[in-house]
């Protein structure tokens with residue numbers, strides 16, 4: 634069975650430039666990842682051992698070896714230990730809920746996202 638990204642409106646499979654990432658085992662990170670997915674899928678039950686989020690939802694500075702990977706020197710893209718997803722798939726607004734609740738992320742600039750991500754990381758340390 635091929636794993637797909639669990640984020641609503643994404644469903645990426647592993648392909649060139651896209652890797653799938655397992656949910657972290659640490660509770661706080663795991664909760665943050667779960668919240669991220671729940672904002673796109675209201676009735677989602679939470680992660681199982683097969684649940685993955687693809688690399689498109691993480692800003693590039695959250696990877697330990699992004700440059701190596703992009704250059705083809707690394708086969709697996711490794712996430713920073715405390716990395717949390719911050720980037721919602723484009724189009725979530727159109728296809729997703731329209732009740733105006735907490736769909737603020739797509740309008741965030743990438744600088745804002747980066748700041749939010751870094752802030753989360755800092756809080757974990």
Ligand SMILES: [Zn+2]
Pocket residue numbers: 638639640643644645686687688689690
């Ligand atoms: Zn995805």
